[in-house]
Amino acid sequence: MRAPLRSPPGPGAGGHHQVLFALAEALPFAIALVVLVIELTPAHVVYTGPMLVATPALAAVTMGPRGTLAAAGLALAVSVVTATHNRAWGGQQVYTNLLALCLVAAASAMTSRAVRIRRDQELDQVRRIAEAAQEVLLRxxxxxxxxxxxxxxxxxxxxxxxxxxxxxxxxxxxxxxxxxxxxxxxxxxxxxxxxxxxxxxxxxxxxxxxxxxxxxxxxxxxxxxxxxxxxxxxxxxxxxxxxxxxxxxxxxxxxxxxxxxxxxxxxxxxxxxxxxxxxxxxxxxxxxxxxxxxxxxxxxxxxxxxxxxxxxxxxxxxxxxxxxxxxxxxxxxxxxxxxxxxxxxxxxxxxxxxxxxxxxxxxxxxxxxxxxxxxxx
Known part of the structure; x- marks a missing residue:
């Protein structure tokens, strides 16, 4: 009979694909770092609120719910640190940015989870089809x-x-x-x-x-x-x-x-x-x-x-x-x-x-x- 053996997972797609994927995953955290640098230097005159709000949405594209929440938590921490450093807590804009960040983070986490579930279901279906094809081709x-x-x-x-x-x-x-x-x-x-x-x-x-x-x-x-x-x-x-x-x-x-x-x-x-x-x-x-x-x-x-x-x-x-x-x-x-x-x-x-x-x-x-x-x- 045929032994049900498989090769363990090998390398993924080409090296350039792996590099691009790694860069996409690092992008939300890089944005948070850039915002932190801007807000803690004389360049803080640049308005950085929308950049932090976008980090959970960007993380949801390449990472699961945990990665999305991690990016959102980092963005929230950067917002608190920079607002405290610049003594901006009295302004309405800070609270508006924080509220927008929380809403986008929650929506991104739910979307990421839904996408992950759907992808797992599709992969499971493809796997079942591949196994059926194997039984026909390599019975x-x-x-x-x-x-x-x-x-x-x-x-x-x-x-x-x-x-x-x-x-x-x-x-x-x-x-x-x-x-x-x-x-x-x-x-x-x-x-x-x-x-x-x-x-x-x-x-x-x-x-x-x-x-x-x-x-x-x-x-x-x-x-x-x-x-x-x-x-x-x-x-x-x-x-x-x-x-x-x-x-x-x-x-x-x-x-x-x-x-x-x-x-x-x-x-x-x-x-x-x-x-x-x-x-x-x-x-x-x-x-x-x-x-x-x-x-x-x-x-x-x-x-x-x-x-x-x-x-x-x-x-x-x-x-x-x-x-x-x-x-x-x-x-x-x-x-x-x-x-x-x-x-x-x-x-x-x-x-x-x-x-x-x-x-x-x-x-x-x-x-x-x-x-x-x-x-x-």
Whole structure:
């Protein structure tokens, strides 16, 4: 089954967005500081009342109710201090400013709370939709599939994301268990769309194509067809076009003690046997799906490798292999697989997740998809 694992929150939007947001949050407090400087210096002839009244309203734009009340409290304190310093308590203007400040603060706090509640409701709805989409696009891998036991894990690198550009699936067919693991070039909604196209083609073709190469070709044709349709219909609309290519690996595990693999530019899976993990590299490297014009000679071939009871097969995307630590060293997936060799499938995925996140300091740079398959006795 699929492990319900998520990558912990990583960095937010680009650095410039974070800077702008920090400046917006600091603006109300900066205004209060400017007013204080003006009122405590000879420049106090400048009328600063409206500036302080505006601080709670500005705080409500970027901060919650507590931040809004904090800005209002600071503005009120500045008003009291400056009025006392300038001996202005006898004037009606001071009391008018204080009353206006209190009214604006109360209104801003209530507005900020209402906006926060509405935003939380919208985010909760989006999260539920994303989870439903994940169950359709990346549905759970069955724990038992014919002669194998399986489990899977998906970690999205993007903050708040449930799905991304990595894909996987495992299906029981009359030809044996057929699996796919792939990685779309790029991120965001175009990558999700490309993943959906490839998975849809795979789920359709695995049941009637007896040749594994034909299954892969069907996925590539669907990708090219959808790209051409989108390009013609949208005239280059960047947000809706799917990505250009997808690295993919399709495997077939029959009742016979071997595994057949067609690899289209994807990282080689690892086979764990007798405590040693080794990659099942393709005999003839082939380009990813969508780049069929670079294939010279036969369109593809199926490689066969022994896969006996007690063997463990790990299909994965390059988000695992390219994960780096602070010293720019890559994650040792083979070493991790050997270290976790005695664990059950679910415990293995938990351990792999912990080791991977520990290696990268808790922040993934790319999505990670893993499918773990054990050959039964």
């Amino acid at each position: 759970p891998v069955p724990a038992r599939l014919g002669p194998v036991r399986a489990a899977s894990m998906y970690l999205a690198a993007e903050t708040g994301a449930q799905i991304g550009g990595d894909l996987y699936d495992a299906v029981q067919t009359r030809y044996g268990v057929r699996l796919i693991v792939g990685d779309v070039r790029g991120k965001g909604l175009p990558a999700v769309r490309a993943a959906a196209v490839v998975l849809g083609a795979f789920r359709e073709s695995v049941h009637y194509e007896d040749d594994l190469v034909e299954v892969v070709d069907h996925c590539g044709a669907a990708l090219r067809r959808d790209a051409a349709t989108a390009s013609a219909g949208l005239a280059g609309g960047e947000d809706a076009l799917i990505e250009g290519f997808v690295t993919a690996l399709v495997a077939q595990i029959p009742d016979a003690l071997h595994v057949q693999i067609v690899n289209r530019g994807h990282p080689a899976p690892l086979l764990l046997r007798d405590g040693e993990a080794r990659p099942l590299a393709p005999t003839v490297p082939l380009p990813p799906l969508g780049l069929e014009e670079f294939i010279s000679g036969p369109p593809g071939r199926t490689d066969s490798y022994p896969f006996a009871p007690g063997d463990r097969l790990l299909l994965h995307t390059d988000g695992v292999l390219e994960a780096r630590d602070g010293d720019d060293a890559f994650f040792d997936l083979a070493g991790a697989m050997e270290a976790l060799r005695d664990r059950t499938r679910q415990s293995f995925l938990e351990g792999l997740r912990a080791a991977l996140l520990r290696h990268v300091g808790g922040r993934l740079a790319d999505d990670v998809a893993v499918v773990l398959v054990d050959r039964c006795e």
